[in-house]
Amino acid sequence: SYVMTQPPSVSVAPGQTARMTCVGNNIGSKSVNWFQQKPGQAPVLVVHDDSDRPSGIPERFSGSNSGNTATLTITRVEAGDEADYYCQVWDSTSDHYVFGTGTKVAVV
Amino acid sequence: EAQLVESGGGLVKPGGSLRLSCAGSQFNLSDYSINWVRQAPGKGLDWVSSISSSSNFIYYADSLRGRFTTSRDNAKNSVFLQMNSLRAEDTGVYYCVRDGRTILEYWGQGTLVTVSS
Numbered sequence: 679s680y681v682m683t684q685p686p687s688v689s690v691a692p693g694q695t696a697r698m699t700c701v702g703n704n705i706g707s708k709s710v711n712w713f714q715q716k717p718g719q720a721p722v723l724v725v726h727d728d729s730d731r732p733s734g735i736p737e738r739f740s741g742s743n744s745g746n747t748a749t750l751t752i753t754r755v756e757a758g759d760e761a762d763y764y765c766q767v768w769d770s771t772s773d774h775y776v777f778g779t780g781t782k783v784a785v786v
Numbered sequence: 787e788a789q790l791v792e793s794g795g796g797l798v799k800p801g802g803s804l805r806l807s808c809a810g811s812q813f814n815l816s817d818y819s820i821n822w823v824r825q826a827p828g829k830g831l832d833w834v835s836s837i838s839s840s841s842n843f844i845y846y847a848d849s850l851r852g853r854f855t856t857s858r859d860n861a862k863n864s865v866f867l868q869m870n871s872l873r874a875e876d877t878g879v880y881y882c883v884r885d886g887r888t889i890l891e892y893w894g895q896g897t898l899v900t901v902s903s
Contacts, residue, residue: 679848711889713831720881720893721831727889764831768888773845775821775833775890 680769682778689784690755698781700748700765708767710748712741716761724763725750752783760785788813788892790882795897798872806867806897808882816860819843819885822867825896826878836885837865872901 682702690696700710710728713721723732725741728748738753752759765778794806808820822834835856836845844856855868865882879896886892 709888713890715831720895721890722893723889723891726891732891762830766831766890772848773836773843774847775823775836775888777823777831777833780830 684778684781696752790894792897808865820865821883
């Protein structure tokens with residue numbers, strides 16, 4: 679089955695830029711979605727189809743996808759961005775949704 | 787905005803069964819595929835199952851090995867997850883999620899399932 683690996687944690691200072699990767703075999707050929715999950719809350723979609731933002735999501739959130747790596751970038755990081763972030767794809771080979779392992783973003 | 791509400795979670799003994807329900811509001815649930823996603827305590831997201839709008843296509847995670855069954859009643863605007871032969875590792879929060887062309891776009895708040903003796 680398809681596997682996507684994310685770094686367990688990323689630390690970033692307020693106002694700086696956070697980048698987190700999602701590595702999967704030829705992930706550039708798939709559409710990647712990203713979710714933000716804060717403690718005790720349901721996940722929220724922040725980027726879909728590699729780089730599109732749902733309405734209400736700040737422009738500070740952006741995504742890219744090429745080759746074996748998809749990337750979520752958060753610019754001008756705020757304390758409220760502290761959360762777990764998950765990448766996700768639809769694997770058409772198995773007809774399964776697949777989530778990445780998740781990255782905890784700490785704002786320090 | 788679309789809303790989904792899960793119900794039916796609770797404490798169940800190993801080997802027992804539980805039926806979760808998902809109700810949709812502010813949209814016509816019968817127009818959408820619906821997914822179940824679970825999250826064990828302190829762990830990541832784990833996709834469980836997907837059911838198409840007319841129930842023609844139903845998919846399950848390989849790890850479930852036939853223990854779970856997903857169904858829907860569009861007349862009642864509801865989707866169900868029947869869970870049998872429950873194990874400790876099935877413990878977690880179960881989310882109902884609306885599917886927008888392979889985008890898991892709207893999530894319920896989840897219902898907690900605890901499998902313990």
